[in-house]
Amino acid sequence: MSAFALSVILVSPKTPGNIGSAARAMKNMGANDLRIVAPRCNVLDSEAIAFSVHAEELVRQAPIFATLEEATADLDFLMGTTARQRDDLPEPIFPSEVKPMLAAFQKVGVVFGREESGLTTDELARCQSVLRIPTSDYASLNLAQAVLLCCYELLQAERSSGAVPVPVTEATDLAPREQMERFYEQLQDFILKVNYTDQPRLKHKMRQMRKVFDQARMTEDQIRMLRGLWAQALWAAKSKKFIIED
Amino acid sequence: MSAFALSVILVSPKTPGNIGSAARAMKNMGANDLRIVAPRCNVLDSEAIAFSVHAEELVRQAPIFATLEEATADLDFLMGTTARQRDDLPEPIFPSEVKPMLAAFQKVGVVFGREESGLTTDELARCQSVLRIPTSDYASLNLAQAVLLCCYELLQAERSSGAVPVPVTEATDLAPREQMERFYEQLQDFILKVNYTDQPRLKHKMRQMRKVFDQARMTEDQIRMLRGLWAQALWAAKSKKFIIED
Numbered sequence: 001m002s003a004f005a006l007s008v009i010l011v012s013p014k015t016p017g018n019i020g021s022a023a024r025a026m027k028n029m030g031a032n033d034l035r036i037v038a039p040r041c042n043v044l045d046s047e048a049i050a051f052s053v054h055a056e057e058l059v060r061q062a063p064i065f066a067t068l069e070e071a072t073a074d075l076d077f078l079m080g081t082t083a084r085q086r087d088d089l090p091e092p093i094f095p096s097e098v099k100p101m102l103a104a105f106q107k108v109g110v111v112f113g114r115e116e117s118g119l120t121t122d123e124l125a126r127c128q129s130v131l132r133i134p135t136s137d138y139a140s141l142n143l144a145q146a147v148l149l150c151c152y153e154l155l156q157a158e159r160s161s162g163a164v165p166v167p168v169t170e171a172t173d174l175a176p177r178e179q180m181e182r183f184y185e186q187l188q189d190f191i192l193k194v195n196y197t198d199q200p201r202l203k204h205k206m207r208q209m210r211k212v213f214d215q216a217r218m219t220e221d222q223i224r225m226l227r228g229l230w231a232q233a234l235w236a237a238k239s240k241k242f243i244i245e246d
Numbered sequence: 247m248s249a250f251a252l253s254v255i256l257v258s259p260k261t262p263g264n265i266g267s268a269a270r271a272m273k274n275m276g277a278n279d280l281r282i283v284a285p286r287c288n289v290l291d292s293e294a295i296a297f298s299v300h301a302e303e304l305v306r307q308a309p310i311f312a313t314l315e316e317a318t319a320d321l322d323f324l325m326g327t328t329a330r331q332r333d334d335l336p337e338p339i340f341p342s343e344v345k346p347m348l349a350a351f352q353k354v355g356v357v358f359g360r361e362e363s364g365l366t367t368d369e370l371a372r373c374q375s376v377l378r379i380p381t382s383d384y385a386s387l388n389l390a391q392a393v394l395l396c397c398y399e400l401l402q403a404e405r406s407s408g409a410v411p412v413p414v415t416e417a418t419d420l421a422p423r424e425q426m427e428r429f430y431e432q433l434q435d436f437i438l439k440v441n442y443t444d445q446p447r448l449k450h451k452m453r454q455m456r457k458v459f460d461q462a463r464m465t466e467d468q469i470r471m472l473r474g475l476w477a478q479a480l481w482a483a484k485s486k487k488f489i490i491e492d
Contacts, residue, residue, distance in 0.1 A: 025391070030382030053386055073424035088453045091409035104463075105420070125453045126427075128460040134402040136276030140299055145271065148391055149398055156380040157403065163337035174351065178319035181372075207334045207371045214374040217350075 004102050006154055007033040007109040008147060009071050011123060014040045014115050020051025020059060021144030022112075027055035029151035034062040035071045035109075068111065068123055077105040080119050080127035081112050081146060083139060089124055092132035095153035101129070102154065110150050115143055175220045183223050184210065190230040250348050252400055253279040253355040254393060255317050257369060260286045260361050266297025266305060267390030268358075273301035275397035280308040281317045281355075314357065314369055323351040326365050326373030327358050327392060329385060335370055338378035341399035347375070348400065356396050361389055421466045429469050430456065436476040 008026055013019050013036065023034055036043055043062060052059045065071035072078055082092055102108050111127060113119035124130055133141060133149050141149070175183075188206055191197055197205045216222075254272055259265050259282065269280055282289055289308060298305045311317035318324055328338055348354050357373060359365030370376055379387060379395050387395070421429075434452055437443055443451045462468075 024386065027384050028381045028387055028391075054384060069423075069427055073422065073427075075423050076420045078423060088450055090457065092407065093409045094405065094407045096403060097407060097409075107422075122449070125456055126423075132407065134398075134405045134407070135274045136401075138273050138300060140270065141274055145274075145391075145394055148394065152380075152395055152398075153403070156382075157342060157399070159340065159380045161338065161340045161343055161378065161380070163339045163343075174322045176319065176353075177315075177321050177324060177372075181315055181319075203368070204334055210371055211336065 004077075004105050004108045005033065006031045006151065007035055007075060007107070008151070009035045009037060009068070009109050009111045010039075010143070011037045011068055011111060011119060012040050012114050013143065016041050016043070016045035016048035017051045018115060018143045019043055019062075020048040020053075020055075021142075022147040023048075023052040023055040023058040023062075025144050025148035026151055027058060029148065030155045031151045032058060034058045035065065036062050037065050037068050037071045039064060040114075068126060072109050072111070072126070075107045075109040077102065077108045077129075078127040079108070079110045079129045079131050080124040081110065081131050081133070081150065082118055082124060083132065083141075086121050086124060086130075088121060089130055092130045094134050095131055095150050096157065098129050098131060099154060099158070108154075110154070112143060112146060112150075173219050175218055175223050179220060179223055180214070180218075183213070183218075183227060186227055186230060187213075190234055193234060250323075250351050250354045251279065252277045252397065253281055253321060253353065254397070255281045255283060255314070255355050255357045256285075256389070257283045257314055257357060257365060258286050258360045259389065262287050262289070262291035262294035263297045264361060264389045265289055265308075266294040266299075266301075267388075268393040269294075269298040269301040269304040269308075271390050271394035272397055273304060275394065276401045277397045278304060280304045281311065282308050283311050283314050283317045285310060286360075314372060318355050318357070318372070321353045321355040323348065323354045323375075324373045325354070325356045325375045325377050326370040327356065327377045327379070327396065328364055328370060329378065329387075332367050332370060332376075334367060335376055338376045340380050341377055341396050342403065344375050344377060345400060345404070354400075356400070358389060358392060358396075419465050421464055421469050425466060425469055426460070426464075429459070429464075429473060432473055432476060433459075436480055439480060 008022065008031055010019065010022060026032065026034060043059065043064065048059050049056055079098060085091060111119060111123070113123065131150065133146060135141065184206065187209060188202065191205065192202065254268065254277055256265065256268060272278065272280060289305065289310065294305050295302055325344060331337060357365060357369070359369065377396065379392060381387065430452065433455060434448065437451065438448065
């Protein structure tokens with residue numbers, strides 16, 4: 001997926017649960033190297049293990065360092081994270097913007113600061129890029145959420161599912177879902193009354209119908225047109241005694 | 247930022263804390279319409295309020311519906327979420343892949359299922375797109391993390407910070423950080439000894455130096471070359487008595 005290996009460095013985390021949650025987030029996104037600098041709690045606390053869920057080995061194997069310098073000595077590109085602009089430092093960029101630079105490196109690290117105060121300006125100055133996560137005006141991400149979003153953006157965001165997305169067509173006055181549901185109710189009724197399918201196969205058939213008509217992205221006029229067609233077809237069938245019940 | 251409004255619909259959530267955390271995640275990412283279908287807990291439980299942090303009003307204002315159909319009647323594009331492929335349904339695509347389609351809509355909803363079992367196949371069949379979040383082989387996201395990543399990708403991921411990222415140059419054998427730090431130590435020593443700056447201004451000056459040389463992305467040979475230059479300059483200065491101390 002990625003040419004580089006991503007290490008996550010937590011500087012002086014305070015709450016064991018945050019360490020565990022960060023490890024869980026990392027593992028979900030495919031980052032497997034957790035390093036901890038000067039923790040302010042017991043990293044192997046039962047809460048850390050519980051919150052890590054199946055990423056327990058990331059927490060248990062995490063090396064502990066006294067300083068950020070020691071923790072990052074072997075890395076060749078370092079990104080610091082911050083929630084705000086700092087004096088003397090370059091303006092923070094978004095994780096998606098640093099991504100193109102990472103292809104040139106093998107060992108990349110992303111550093112997260114203290115729960116209350118983040119990284120110091122000195123710590124950020126050791127990093128070659130300063131990252132900020134894009135948010136709305138309201139920004140209050142916890143440590144594990146920040147780790148999750150960074151690892152997602154750096155390791156997963158550009159992946160392709162391999163599935164073919166439904167093609168897009170422009171439309172201005174699409175019918176609301178409520179009308180589509182009324183449309184499907186009438187279609188289902190129609191299908192049963194004309195004996196197109198039977199009750200056991202009905203659900204499966206309706207799913208196939210939904211694929212067709214959801215993809216069609218109809219306007220209210222188009223829905224009205226088709227509902228009119230079915231009502232008419234039903235009347236015609238009925239008048240010729242094609243109806244089993246009713 | 248986005249032309250469409252994004253609603254988040256939680257189907258039968260069980261744990262109040264998850265509702266609160268989901269609301270907090272939404273607000274961070276700029277989604278402000280939370281809707282809840284047939285909750286299995288008290289939505290206004292103190293835990294829900296506590297976990298929402300500053301997104302309390304999203305929880306307090308969230309309308310409660312009996313069915314998914316009622317909850318989504320006014321929306322014009324609906325996305326369901328799943329962690330796995332389901333029979334009878336299209337292969338799930340990633341949130342980044344559905345994003346280009348959303349420009350054509352005004353009111354878009356993303357639906358999240360029960361903590362233990364997700365959405366039913368019937369519920370997913372009501373959605374025009376089925377989404378899966380890209381993860382590593384290990385996938386164990388909780389409800390609020392899934393909400394966070396979907397809202398991030400649909401509302402924030404394509405934003406630009408406006409900052410100019412450091413330009414990228416290709417390099418194969420970049421010096422590890424440890425050598426860069428030794429380099430900066432020697433540079434700092436050099437700067438002080440030649441009286442280039444004084445102790446109060448040193449930190450600021452070193453940050454400016456770091457911007458230059460980090461951006462230069464040097465190899466070990468290049469570092470060696472510059473360290474040699476400074477050692478030589480210091481020797482020359484010393485022999486001419488330019489040194490204050492040492």
